[in-house]
Amino acid sequence: MKLTPQFRIVEYNENRMVLRHNPWMLTGSLWATGAVLLHGAILKPEIFPIPDARTLAAAAAFAAFWGAWWFGEVITVAFDRSSGAVVLRAARILKASNLEIPLKSVRSAHAQIEWSKGKRRNRLTLALDRKRFVPLEENYTSLDREPLAKLMNDWLHGPVPQQPESSPAPGAED
Numbered sequence: 001m002k003l004t005p006q007f008r009i010v011e012y013n014e015n016r017m018v019l020r021h022n023p024w025m026l027t028g029s030l031w032a033t034g035a036v037l038l039h040g041a042i043l044k045p046e047i048f049p050i051p052d053a054r055t056l057a058a059a060a061a062f063a064a065f066w067g068a069w070w071f072g073e074v075i076t077v078a079f080d081r082s083s084g085a086v087v088l089r090a091a092r093i094l095k096a097s098n099l100e101i102p103l104k105s106v107r108s109a110h111a112q113i114e115w116s117k118g119k120r121r122n123r124l125t126l127a128l129d130r131k132r133f134v135p136l137e138e139n140y141t142s143l144d145r146e147p148l149a150k151l152m153n154d155w156l157h158g159p160v161p162q163q164p165e166s167s168p169a170p171g172a173e174d
Contacts, residue, residue, distance in 0.1 A: 006141070007148055010076075017079040017155045019148070021137070027072030034064030069093055077136055079103065079155060086126065088136060105129045109136075109152035111145035124148060 011018040038061035040047040041054045048054040069092055076089040086106055088099040107129065111122040121140035125133045 006143060011078075012155075015081045017152070019077045019152075021073075021075040023072055023074075027068045030064045030068035030071070034061040034068065037061035037064065071139075073138065075137060079152070088134070090138070099134070101126070101128065101134065106156060108156065109149040111149050112140075114140050116140070124152075 006023070007019050007021050009018070010020050037057045041057035041061065045054065048057050072092060074091045076087075076091075078087045078089075080087070081103065084103045086101045086103055088101070090097050105128050107127045110125050110127055110133075112125045112133070112135065113120060113122045115121070119142065121142055122145045123138075123140045124136040124145050126136060127133055
């Protein structure tokens with residue numbers, strides 16, 4: 001089974017499944033870009049000899065820092081049969097939030113679809129009792145979420161299959 005590159009299986013067995021999305025490459029690139037721009041705007045005036053250019057570089061640096069904060073959200077979804085809960089943890093650099101959902105109230109996982117400018121975009125959601133949905137991702141993406149939703153549904157509703165081929169074994173080094 002081919003999973004999307006954004007979510008990685010951290011743990012996968014009959015009692016527990018943990019998935020994590022850690023956009024370190026995008027976040028690191030944005031932090032580095034912001035640091036270089038801010039360094040040039042403040043400490044190296046010869047790079048930007050025109051004051052307006054320094055102001056523009058500083059503004060671009062802060063925009064990069066904001067982008068790193070916004071898109072750098074680390075999402076961890078832990079399904080645990082022993083505790084009977086699904087825990088969704090979303091962490092940014094200055095803030096983290098936890099949402100605990102009883103496992104028995106989770107009906108299934110879905111790829112919620114939205115069409116934007118003629119292009120299909122989707123994100124993962126959990127369907128709960130009473131027709132409520134909990135998004136597992138804040139932003140929509142063009143990457144296919146159906147394989148990941150299928151993996152989650154297989155774990156929720158049936159005998160647990162073997163670890164999917166495309167993810168490293170738990171504890172394996174990157």
